[in-house]
Amino acid sequence: MSLSVNNSSKKDQLNVAIAQIAPVWLDREATLQKVSDAISDAANQKAELIGFGETVLPGYPFWIERTDGARFNDPIQKEMHAHYLDQAVVIERGDLNGICAQARDHGMAIYLGIYERPADRGGHSGFCSLVYINELGVIGSVHRKLMPTYEERLTWSPGDGNGLRTHALGAFRVGGLNCWENWMPLARTALYADGEDFHFACWPGGERNTAISPFLAQEGRSYVMSVSGLMRVSDFPADTPHLERILAGNGDAEFLANGGSCLVAPDGSYVIEPVIGVEAVKTATIDHAMVRRERQNFDPVGHYSRPDVLKLDVDRRRQTAARFID
Known part of the structure; x- marks a missing residue:
């Protein structure tokens, strides 16, 4: 005799959207x-959560590896830094107010990768930040990338643990990390310990970056949405400073980053296969009951943990250079 158990319900389901733009x-x-157009597209598909790639707003710093970015006191690097800062996102100025209003109007949560120019760090350094906006249009967290990767350190500042937080969304608790932070076991553990069962991973683009997604899903026994950017030669405005030099060596290649966004279930199987080489907004419905089923034999911070032997301390204070007492 076989026994069939359906422990899922409508309240367990969440409609999510990948926005590869x-x-x-x-x-x-x-x-x-x-970004706004993609949110509208997802709203038409009844999405309750949408995610975008790393620093998609206003773009990834592709010039560094192509213009001798490590050359000290170089006029080109100074000019590009200033140009990047000019186009950065200043949350305190209200640059995301329109996106927050869209989230509220559609009842949709949003993960958005930005290049942030924060006032609380003087306003002239930039951070690779992942912003979570909840379904009420309120910014729930701004996670500044803990350690920029390789040449990124020449233009992005190292962040802090303030954004290592999860957020309630329907039956899920959602959390996210930037790019190679997803390779950092302790950063992942911090989110697991905060109850994460839906993990958002943003990347600048390139399907090799999202190859880790099935592993993340199986380790966390969580859904994993990996969203990458896309970058074509045609996406550079004609008035981009030093454009010829930036594109030199690209040859006839169309892409600097070819996407790779995907959605993976807690057992490591694909819900949305990697999307390569095209802009797309793709939606799928996920079911929290699958999380509960997969946690039966492994729960990384629950029954399969040993906090008496291994324990993590996480400092979530926002770092500042000064504390003013008036």
């Missing part, structure tokens, strides 16, 4: 419009 490179306002 290319920026209008280093043009904040034009890229904001593309």
Whole structure:
């Protein structure tokens, strides 16, 4: 005799959307419009959560490895830094107010990768940040990338643990990390310990980056949404500073980043296969009952943990250079 058990219900389900889009490179306002259009598209598909790639707003710093970015006191690097800062997102200025309003109007949560120019760090350094906006249109967290990767350190500042937080969304608790932070076991553990069962991973683009997604899903016994950016030669505005030099060596290749966004279930199987080489908004319905089933034999911070032997301390205070007492 076989026994069939259906422990799922409508309240367990969440409709989620991958938004793989290319920026209008280093043009904040034009890229904001593309982000807004993708949100509208997802709303038409009844999405309750949408995610975008790393620093899609206003774009990834592709120039560094292509213009001798480590050359000290170089006029080109200074000019590009200033141009990047000019197009960065200043949350305190209200740059995301329109996106927050869309989230509220559609009842949709949003993970958005931005290049952030925060006032609380003086306003002239930038951070690779992942912003979570909840379904009420309220910014729930701004996670500044803990350690920029390789040449990224020449333009992005190291962040802090303030954004290592999860958020309630329907039956799920959602959390996220930027790019190679997803390779950091302790950063992942911090989110697991905060109850994460839906993990959002953002990447600048390239399907090899999202190859880790099935592993993350099986380790966390969580859904994993990996969203990458896309970057084509045609996405560079004609007035981009030093454009010829940036594109030199690209040959006839169309892409600098070819996407790879995907959605993986807690057992490591694909819900949405990697999307390569195209802009797309793709939706799927996920079911929290699958999380509960997969946690039966492994729960990384529950029954399969030993906090008496291994324990993690997480400092979630926002780092600042000064504390003013008036």
